Amino acid sequence: MTRFLFLRPTTTETGWRRAARPRALGVVIGLGVLAAAQVPSPATLTLHRDPANADLAPSAGVRTALCGLPRGTRTGLLVVDLTDGQVLEDLAPDTPLIPASVTKLVTAASVLTDRGGAAGWWSTDLTVPAVQVGRAQVTTLTLRGSGDPTLEATRGAYSLRALAVQAYGRGLRDVDHVRIADQTLGQQTWAGEPIGAPMTSLRLAGWHDRPPATAAQARERLGAALIVELRQAGIRVASDRVESAPTPRPYAPPIRKDAQGHVLPPAVLVPVAQRPEQGVASVRSASPTVVLAATLRASDNLRAEELLATLARRFAAPGRREDALSRERAVLRRLHVDLSGVILNDGSGLDRRNRLTPRALVEVLRALYDVPYPTPGAAGLPPALYRARHNSFAELLPQAGTGESVPLHDGRGGTMALRLRGSGLDVRAKTGTLPGVSALAGYVTARSGHVLAFAVIMNGPETTPILTLRAVQDDLVAALARTH
Numbered sequence: 001m002t003r004f005l006f007l008r009p010t011t012t013e014t015g016w017r018r019a020a021r022p023r024a025l026g027v028v029i030g031l032g033v034l035a036a037a038q039v040p041s042p043a044t045l046t047l048h049r050d051p052a053n054a055d056l057a058p059s060a061g062v063r064t065a066l067c068g069l070p071r072g073t074r075t076g077l078l079v080v081d082l083t084d085g086q087v088l089e090d091l092a093p094d095t096p097l098i099p100a101s102v103t104k105l106v107t108a109a110s111v112l113t114d115r116g117g118a119a120g121w122w123s124t125d126l127t128v129p130a131v132q133v134g135r136a137q138v139t140t141l142t143l144r145g146s147g148d149p150t151l152e153a154t155r156g157a158y159s160l161r162a163l164a165v166q167a168y169g170r171g172l173r174d175v176d177h178v179r180i181a182d183q184t185l186g187q188q189t190w191a192g193e194p195i196g197a198p199m200t201s202l203r204l205a206g207w208h209d210r211p212p213a214t215a216a217q218a219r220e221r222l223g224a225a226l227i228v229e230l231r232q233a234g235i236r237v238a239s240d241r242v243e244s245a246p247t248p249r250p251y252a253p254p255i256r257k258d259a260q261g262h263v264l265p266p267a268v269l270v271p272v273a274q275r276p277e278q279g280v281a282s283v284r285s286a287s288p289t290v291v292l293a294a295t296l297r298a299s300d301n302l303r304a305e306e307l308l309a310t311l312a313r314r315f316a317a318p319g320r321r322e323d324a325l326s327r328e329r330a331v332l333r334r335l336h337v338d339l340s341g342v343i344l345n346d347g348s349g350l351d352r353r354n355r356l357t358p359r360a361l362v363e364v365l366r367a368l369y370d371v372p373y374p375t376p377g378a379a380g381l382p383p384a385l386y387r388a389r390h391n392s393f394a395e396l397l398p399q400a401g402t403g404e405s406v407p408l409h410d411g412r413g414g415t416m417a418l419r420l421r422g423s424g425l426d427v428r429a430k431t432g433t434l435p436g437v438s439a440l441a442g443y444v445t446a447r448s449g450h451v452l453a454f455a456v457i458m459n460g461p462e463t464t465p466i467l468t469l470r471a472v473q474d475d476l477v478a479a480l481a482r483t484h
Contacts, residue, residue: 056090061479066091068472073460078358079480082369082443083450088484093362096341096355097457100432101299102439103349103356108292108396109364110328111307113335115288117371118392122146122285122310124202126163127277128172137174141167142245142277143226144181145202149306150285152205153225158285160204160226164233166281176238178227179245180219185312185319195302195348199309199321208302219244247318248276293396296430297414301348308347332360335367349432361441361455368393369443369453397442400427400477420474425481429454431470436462438469444477446484454480 058066062077069075078093080086115121124145128138143163145151152159184201197211200218204225212218223242230237251274253266295303311327312319325344332339343355372391398414401421409415415431429442441455456476458469 056087058089058091059479059483061483062089062091062476065472065475065479068468068475069458070460070464070468073458073464073469075456075458076358077454077456077476078362079452079454079484080362080366081446081448081450081484082366082453083448088452089454089480090358093358094338094340096343096357097439097459098352098434098437099349099354099356099361099439099457100434100437101301101349102361102430102432102441102455102457103344103347103354104296104299104304105361105397105430105441106332106344106356106364107304107308107328107347108296109335109368109393110331111310112288112292112368112393113331114311114327118287118289120288122148122150122288124151124158124163124283124285125279126167126281128280130275130278131272133278133280134171136171137176138172139176140179140243140245141172141175141177141230141280142179142181143202143222144245146285147185147199147201147203147306147310147312148285148288148291149203149208149303150205150291151203154229158283160229161232162283163281164226164229164235166283167230168233168235170280172235172280174236174238175230177241177243178223178230178237178239179243180223181245182215182219183244183247183318185309195305195350197302197305199305203306211302251275289392289396294410296396297398297412298409299415299431301350304348305346332364335364337363337367349434352434352437356457358441358455358457361457362453365441365443365453365455369451394428394443397428397430400425400429419470420477423474423478425478427477429477432457433466436460436464438466438473440470440473440477444481446481448484450484452480452484 058077066075074095074097075091076093076095076097077089077091078087079089081088112118112120122145124143127142127144129140132138150158154161156162180202182201185199198213198215198218200212200215202222203218204222207221212221220242224240227237227240227242251270253270256264256267258264291303291307294300295307308324308328312321312324328344329339337360338357339360341355341357342360343353345351345353369391398409398416399412400416400419401423402411402413402417403421404411404413404417406417409417411417416427416429420427426445427442429440429444432439437459439455439457442453444452444454446452454477456473458473460469
């Protein structure tokens with residue numbers, strides 16, 4: 001008999017409690033015995049195994065929807081009521097399956113959390129040697145950044161132009177050489193990018209449609225754009241040659257000894273020539289929600305990989321892909337996401353070696369829904385149920401049924417624009433598609449007025465008709481809203 005872990009919270013604990021239902025025959029779709037369900041909560045829980053309960057049987061509406069699945073399709077499903085925490089539906093929720101682009105939901109949640117929420121930012125700076133701070137003429141001017149894909153060349157406050165104007169306003173007039181601090185990512189570990197573009201330490205938003213082919217080309221294009229803006233601002237740049245800034249080395253003070261040969265504590269003061277470069281200009285990006293929305297709604301593979309790369313900068317240079325993925329898992333653990341069976345190899349979901357469980361996806365959705373990130377103003381916020389929580393993460397997701405027919409999927413509806421049209425449902429969800437793979441995870445407002453977090457992953461032979469899988473998912477989401 002399949003059993004599950006029953007979470008029994010104490011007076012100071014909160015947890016998810018399964019809805020009481022009579023035992024019924026489960027729906028088996030290419031799967032064996034369901035895995036044990038293990039649901040963590042933001043608070044510490046005491047786990048009690050309750051032998052009197054079995055896994056939930058899918059409701060009638062869910063069973064009807066799943067009857068449309070092609071033979072041989074392996075399916076995992078989990079649905080949780082975010083108002084009272086009850087598990088409403090589950091079907092093999094702990095089975096690791098290929099998630100396709102639903103991986104981007106995990107990437108976005110990790111980056112948003114890493115940045116500190118909707119009020120976070122990235123920054124880009126111009127620095128000069130410490131011994132030349134305050135001088136009108138410097139030997140080198142170095143561009144340093146966060147690796148985010150939102151820096152502009154000329155437009156807005158987060159741009160090379162704004163940096164150049166700021167540097168001029170602080171008295172800088174002559175520069176011998178421009179340098180780019182592009183050694184913070186280890187290029188050899190990012191060489192196998194599935195999107196075929198190098199991940200670099202500094203990027204321009206304008207590169208999206210025509211990214212550089214190599215890291216060297218990225219440095220040349222970025223440096224050339226910076227030199228143009230410096231000269232336009234009134235700063236003379238002697239050389240058009242763009243150099244790569246060396247990786248900073250920590251200062252190691254010389255060993256000091258007293259007259260008897262005893263080792264003394266190191267000198268407190270660091271010589272000016274050995275100090276790190278100092279900033280002469282700095283700009284800050286807009287909220288990360290802007291680029292995250294553009295990534296999730298259009299299911300943009302390049303942006304997803306660029307965003308994953310920003311996590312690698314939390315480690316000592318040069319940051320590796322493994323560092324970014326390690327940072328991502330650390331963030332997910334902090335959100336109390338069960339990573340059992342989870343395998344993450346990229347940020348976009350193009351890698352078929354990725355594995356996610358419905359439970360992990362729902363726990364990400366739950367964590368991001370439970371932590372309301374304040375969004376300035378009311379414009380663009382979701383309807384009342386989401387607005388009450390100021391939930392910017394729900395707003396990032398594609399919205400079903402908007403009817404937009406935008407080839408690049410960059411409208412509000414994104415990849416969900418033409419799905420569930422005319423249903424009257426409020427559905428915010430991320431799609432995922434690869435040959436034989438279709439997934440959907442997000443939020444739906446149910447008949448009860450409660451918001452449900454759901455995740456369904458379907459894996460079949462590569463010849464499985466994707467449109468059939470999507471139709472089943474749409475019927476499933478509609479059934480969830482009607483039933484609950």
